Amino acid sequence: MENAIKKYWPVFLLPTLAAFIIGFIWPFLWGIYLSFHKFITVSKTTFVGLDNYIKVFQDATFVEAFWFTARFTIVSTILINIFAFALALTLTRGLRGTNAFRTVFFLPNLIGGIVLGYIWQILLNGLLTNLGLPLLALDARYGFWGLIILMCWQQIGYMMIIYIAGLQNVPGDLIEAASIDGATSFQTLIKVKLPMVMPSVTICTFLTLTNSFKLFDQNLALTGGEPAKASQMLALNIYDTFYARAGAQWKGIGQAKAVVFFLLVISISLVQLYFTRRKEVQQ
Amino acid sequence: MKKIIALALALVLCMALAVTASADASVYYLNFKPEQDAQWQELAKIYTEQTGVPVTVVTAASGDYETTLMSEIEKSECPTLFQVNGPVGLANWTDYCYDLADTELVKHLTNDAFALKEGDAVKGVAYVIETYGIIANTKLLEKAGYTVADITNFETLKKVAEDIQARKAELGLDGAFTSAGMDGSSDWRFKTHLANMPIYYEYQADGIGNTAAIKGTYLDNYKAIWDLYINNGTCEPALLASKTGNDAVAEFVGEKAVFYQNGTWAWNDVKELGAENLTMLPIYIGVEGEENQGLCTGTENYWCVNAIAEQEDIDATIAFLEWVITSEEGRKCMSQDMGFVVPFDTFTGEYASTNPLVAVDTALTAAGKAPVSWNFPTMPSEEWKNGVGSALTAYAAGTGDWAAVVSAFVDGWATEYALTH
Numbered sequence: 001m002e003n004a005i006k007k008y009w010p011v012f013l014l015p016t017l018a019a020f021i022i023g024f025i026w027p028f029l030w031g032i033y034l035s036f037h038k039f040i041t042v043s044k045t046t047f048v049g050l051d052n053y054i055k056v057f058q059d060a061t062f063v064e065a066f067w068f069t070a071r072f073t074i075v076s077t078i079l080i081n082i083f084a085f086a087l088a089l090t091l092t093r094g095l096r097g098t099n100a101f102r103t104v105f106f107l108p109n110l111i112g113g114i115v116l117g118y119i120w121q122i123l124l125n126g127l128l129t130n131l132g133l134p135l136l137a138l139d140a141r142y143g144f145w146g147l148i149i150l151m152c153w154q155q156i157g158y159m160m161i162i163y164i165a166g167l168q169n170v171p172g173d174l175i176e177a178a179s180i181d182g183a184t185s186f187q188t189l190i191k192v193k194l195p196m197v198m199p200s201v202t203i204c205t206f207l208t209l210t211n212s213f214k215l216f217d218q219n220l221a222l223t224g225g226e227p228a229k230a231s232q233m234l235a236l237n238i239y240d241t242f243y244a245r246a247g248a249q250w251k252g253i254g255q256a257k258a259v260v261f262f263l264l265v266i267s268i269s270l271v272q273l274y275f276t277r278r279k280e281v282q283q
Numbered sequence: 284m285k286k287i288i289a290l291a292l293a294l295v296l297c298m299a300l301a302v303t304a305s306a307d308a309s310v311y312y313l314n315f316k317p318e319q320d321a322q323w324q325e326l327a328k329i330y331t332e333q334t335g336v337p338v339t340v341v342t343a344a345s346g347d348y349e350t351t352l353m354s355e356i357e358k359s360e361c362p363t364l365f366q367v368n369g370p371v372g373l374a375n376w377t378d379y380c381y382d383l384a385d386t387e388l389v390k391h392l393t394n395d396a397f398a399l400k401e402g403d404a405v406k407g408v409a410y411v412i413e414t415y416g417i418i419a420n421t422k423l424l425e426k427a428g429y430t431v432a433d434i435t436n437f438e439t440l441k442k443v444a445e446d447i448q449a450r451k452a453e454l455g456l457d458g459a460f461t462s463a464g465m466d467g468s469s470d471w472r473f474k475t476h477l478a479n480m481p482i483y484y485e486y487q488a489d490g491i492g493n494t495a496a497i498k499g500t501y502l503d504n505y506k507a508i509w510d511l512y513i514n515n516g517t518c519e520p521a522l523l524a525s526k527t528g529n530d531a532v533a534e535f536v537g538e539k540a541v542f543y544q545n546g547t548w549a550w551n552d553v554k555e556l557g558a559e560n561l562t563m564l565p566i567y568i569g570v571e572g573e574e575n576q577g578l579c580t581g582t583e584n585y586w587c588v589n590a591i592a593e594q595e596d597i598d599a600t601i602a603f604l605e606w607v608i609t610s611e612e613g614r615k616c617m618s619q620d621m622g623f624v625v626p627f628d629t630f631t632g633e634y635a636s637t638n639p640l641v642a643v644d645t646a647l648t649a650a651g652k653a654p655v656s657w658n659f660p661t662m663p664s665e666e667w668k669n670g671v672g673s674a675l676t677a678y679a680a681g682t683g684d685w686a687a688v689v690s691a692f693v694d695g696w697a698t699e700y701a702l703t704h
Contacts, residue, residue: 125525137524138680228673244665
């Protein structure tokens, strides 16, 4: 049997590999290729060299969208992880109804981003109207905090589940040993539980960081980038570049933006992985 | 490993075979208007039964036409018939547009202006003419003590609207105008259709049909009509940012407002009020001599035949289109079932449109009013429209000023024009 697997492993690998190449590697290479061209359809392209990349950095809206996205990512990553961890701690204490609460907190994650965006748009606009404040589409500050509220609501439950799994894996004898040594519950949390759940922290920060940075649906549905692109994030900016302007050159610039965007996401998440991994401890 | 390579090669061979097995001449129409999808499917079926030529009709989801076209046209079975919205849309697709100058389609056009030309080549042919203005509920207007004849220019429109607005409680209304919603489902009525008015008058004054830099000569008039809409509407101007197209329809059909800016395509939405209670007024913006102005009539739907398709498919497509505009079935379907005003000379008598809002336009034109042409297909890009829309929304809510609208309109035009040319 083992021999057979050794011999035929490529056959077992092939379907997944083929899917990966067709669905990911090939379009990815095409994307990079297209970012150096101007085109309407991908079979008729004209090579333009680095022109597209030069124009990306001349585009003020792209830089603005980057800073908006960066601010959003920092705030949402911190808030989501703190709340998710706090909830996970509360829901691993063996309180009554724990399972019901876990389900309730997880539920928002099952609804798609576009739907959530429109629902929250109605809710938040209703609230802002009652308070006599400008609507979401009129003031980027409200758009920003609206997006934060929406993302927290959607993501906290998911991250909570990961933290719960991490917390449940903290060996009971370690906690017992800590309490015998006279550690307070706060000390146990900081010195014992937290180092032990660092792998979960790594995953959760990675997920929230990349999700926030790549956010598209919620941005499109909740604010649509209004007012005048002041709440536009990078993914929506790329989409607009590609579709909202007529003329062949814009497709290439949109594509170049996408490549820059990819490099940004990759580098930010690698830095994050490096720093959180360092804090992980061996059991 | 050799086996793997052999297997992979066999797979490639199979795929290659599948691709080369091509069919005889066929037609593939990528339809733009979801409202008419069922009728096109039906028409395609009839044509296939009569001639044996397979006709496929695929309708792109609303708002996704360009995206769908971009991916469909790459396929080996690409659309042989697609559409563009005018000169700006043509800029993207000109390489894919077959010259239709020698076809019957062009010869049957009632007006040369309905052919989308590039030099002498006819790249597209309009197939539906539409009209917009201010749809008015005459029953409510009369209840307020006015008739349509009282409204002949901006001044009288303003007087009537403001009077109705002042007495809205007494009349049982929420406002004179339906909400000028700036949500994505409705903002095109103002950032595109209403913005056509100042552009039209500027083009008229300068004797041009397109420009690289708009001057904004008539932007004060644009402000006047926008102020009228937002200050005499069914809701606070600050709330317009979230109002949708459906909100406006509901207010109008619910008889909570007298005026509703939209076009002939909206007939199905408002017909329950009854044709006898509805009419359409020109959009007056206070330009000298506007008493003679008619409704805004034009098109942004041009048929284009795909030049990169096989020649036999191109011929089949042109034959199909000629059949659509000359045969009994085709003409009945387009004029009556789809409810279109079709700009070909074969659509007369029983094949004229039955849409009452179209009848209003015909009557006005017959009375000597000058129709306003559609100049918004010359707007430089979607991006420009969005900029104007954002500024209008902010102005309505009081978070922005009119100077921002002017800047988006004038400076935005020059910027976007430069960026897309």
